[in-house]
Amino acid sequence: MTEKLQAIGDAIKAGLPKAVTGYEIAYGELNVYANAADIVEVVRFLRDDGACQFWNIIDVTAVDYPQRAQRFDVVYHLLSPKQNARVRVKVATDEVTPVPSIISVFPGADWFERETYDLYGVLFVGHPDMRRILTDYGFEGHPLRKDFPLTGFVEVRWDDSQKRVVNEPVRLNQEFRNFDFLSPWEGTDYQLPGDEKAGPGGGKGAG
Template identity: 45%
Template sequence: MSTQLEVLQNALATALGDRVTTVVALGEITLTVKAADYYAVMQTLRDDPTLHFEQLIDLCGVDYSTYGDGSWDGLRYAAVSHLLSVKHNWRVRVRVFAPDDDMPVVASVMPIWRAVNWYEREAFDLLGILFEGHNDLRRILTDYGFVGHPFRKDFPVSGYVEMRYDEEQKRVVYQPVTIEPRENVPRVIREENYGMK
């Protein structure tokens, strides 16, 4: 008798063929798909009755530039989705790499799952991944005037500007900031007979 994981693996192989690369680890299946096949594969995952992934639970962006302690030799940016089939009670992870590291672009899957709207906006805001076909791709967590994408591995750890709300201008303003390095030495106060019986 085959396990549910084997049944899912066979259904994925039958429906998707060689459009995906499948990895099974820790009882989970991860599909890696090329950017050119991404939209069609996602539509098949939803519409094929043997798979029936009717829910997109999550989508996040990933920067692989320092993955494996810098030994990663593949493309830099990926969008990783987690899908759920309530009907069959199984899950799958789908990963698509943006083919251009300088301008990471992958197709939006909003026409397939409307719930992905804010997830794609978050991946755009924090990592700069563009989702082609998304009808409202704008920042969601950082300020509209924010420069850069803070979850990129090469984003500076300490900033050079400070953000605050200016009551007179009625908007957020940025001002240069300097940070003085300092060393904190904790002050320890003990009772006279501490540790003595």
């Protein structure tokens, strides 16, 4: 399998010398790195070239690396039934630079790109219906970004007094607590109520 993936990787690099910056084989899978502006050309080549024949689109998603200037990797997963192989294509972008939509090549990417926009905020230029698909109306932010708060910004709940669903800012009704993650065998630096006998000299008879 490694030899086959190596041959496919070489064919992709040779066929797209400007669009593809490199490739690697990791954990038995082929990873191709491309320029975001050329992604339509790349996936069309992967679909149509005789050495590739990646006809099926499996997924489009993203990964967030907030410490980078181009914080997002947009990741495309394709399958070739003919080659019995998969390829993962990665392109990098930032929060404001859109990535070309690949719907003209793979119409099935429609909802995948909308999901990536909804959850990460990556925009796809040329998409015919670039709007949220999973979050609710009026949702703020993109919940799979690493800097999105775990509690979110708003909560949706049923208000029994108003007899309707209401949206309101998140309220933390319970103060944050300090939890003890030590195992019972490690012991603690403090004494809990009722553990007085566990201290020095505890548990011994009064004599």
